[in-house]
Amino acid sequence: MIEEFKxxxxxxxxxxxxxxxxxxxxxxxxxxxxDIIPVAREGETMSTALGLNIAGKVPVCLxxxxxxxxxxxxxxxxxxxxxxxxxxxxxxxxxxxxGVVNDTAAKYTEPFLHAFGINYYLVETDDxxxxxxxxxxxxxxxxxxxxxxxxxxxxxxxx
Amino acid sequence: MIEATDVFEAFLPHRGDAxxxxxxxxxxxxxxxxxxxxxxxxxxxxxxxxxxxAFGLAMGLPDEKVVVFDAEGSLLxxxxxxxxxxxxxPANFYxxxxxxxxxxxxxxxxxxxxxxxxxxxxxxxxxxxSTYEFDDLEELVTNLESIMQETxxxxxxxxxxxxxxxxxxxxxxxxxxxxxxxxIVDLQNEIGISAE
Numbered sequence: 001m002i003e004e005f006k007x008x009x010x011x012x013x014x015x016x017x018x019x020x021x022x023x024x025x026x027x028x029x030x031x032x033x034x035d036i037i038p039v040a041r042e043g044e045t046m047s048t049a050l051g052l053n054i055a056g057k058v059p060v061c062l063x064x065x066x067x068x069x070x071x072x073x074x075x076x077x078x079x080x081x082x083x084x085x086x087x088x089x090x091x092x093x094x095x096x097x098x099g100v101v102n103d104t105a106a107k108y109t110e111p112f113l114h115a116f117g118i119n120y121y122l123v124e125t126d127d128x129x130x131x132x133x134x135x136x137x138x139x140x141x142x143x144x145x146x147x148x149x150x151x152x153x154x155x156x157x158x159x
Numbered sequence: 160m161i162e163a164t165d166v167f168e169a170f171l172p173h174r175g176d177a178x179x180x181x182x183x184x185x186x187x188x189x190x191x192x193x194x195x196x197x198x199x200x201x202x203x204x205x206x207x208x209x210x211x212x213a214f215g216l217a218m219g220l221p222d223e224k225v226v227v228f229d230a231e232g233s234l235l236x237x238x239x240x241x242x243x244x245x246x247x248x249p250a251n252f253y254x255x256x257x258x259x260x261x262x263x264x265x266x267x268x269x270x271x272x273x274x275x276x277x278x279x280x281x282x283x284x285x286x287x288x289s290t291y292e293f294d295d296l297e298e299l300v301t302n303l304e305s306i307m308q309e310t311x312x313x314x315x316x317x318x319x320x321x322x323x324x325x326x327x328x329x330x331x332x333x334x335x336x337x338x339x340x341x342x343i344v345d346l347q348n349e350i351g352i353s354a355e
Binding site for chain 2 (some may be wrong): 082
């Protein structure tokens, strides 16, 4: 994930930690090329990203699907209407790979993205990593938000 | 209480090259005072999100002063941003709050607990570098020069008179203004930021 960020020139990670991203957070903190901006509520990630985009930086929003849904108006007014590329990396809490879904956060995630017309890529393993760059390419080409859904926990390589 | 127009008249001599974003009913008067519109930027689009966007701009342009004129209804919708801003401590960020105690655009309904809330207190306890509160124009005028020389993030809460709008939206006169993207492009050209 971090290598994909660096490959795509990411400068800032705007984030609220979730149950899937602890190990990723630790690695990001150690990387001097990434400025982590912790926020208090997920909607701030899109508006903060707009300011950073205007400034010529490359931000990424890193939040959970629950927070993505909370952030609906910010996604509308500060991302979809903004005219800037934006990759949003979204933890797919409740994803069961087409199994029985017991978590409504998972149930509503993709319909939410469909309703907003936001395209998304699913990443479940390291082999899917190149999809992250695809998301960046699409975001740059369309100047719209593109989502990367993370369908698994980030694994700590040093644990 | 202070007229919003008096706030901007007092602020103008101390603006320097600061990038300024203003939101809310009171903030709309800034366009009548600004003498450097290429450094004015519209960051509205979702209520409560002008200030985080201005914060992002400040984080991305650490050598530029960034001033946001916020409104209390907007701040209350995204109150956690005080912690966010205090946590990153942008030295170039100046957060003014024009507090008229109500939602002026929708007919003047009071914001929750408008008579008792202390926004400067909240910013202070969130960890802003310095905070101020004014309800007297003379005191504001006396302090603005030194405030704009301080290391941020600085929070300045100002009690202003409400300008309640009661006309239905369809009947209100809209003044011509640049779109958000136009203000963004003008600022980027002014500062020399490539659009690509």
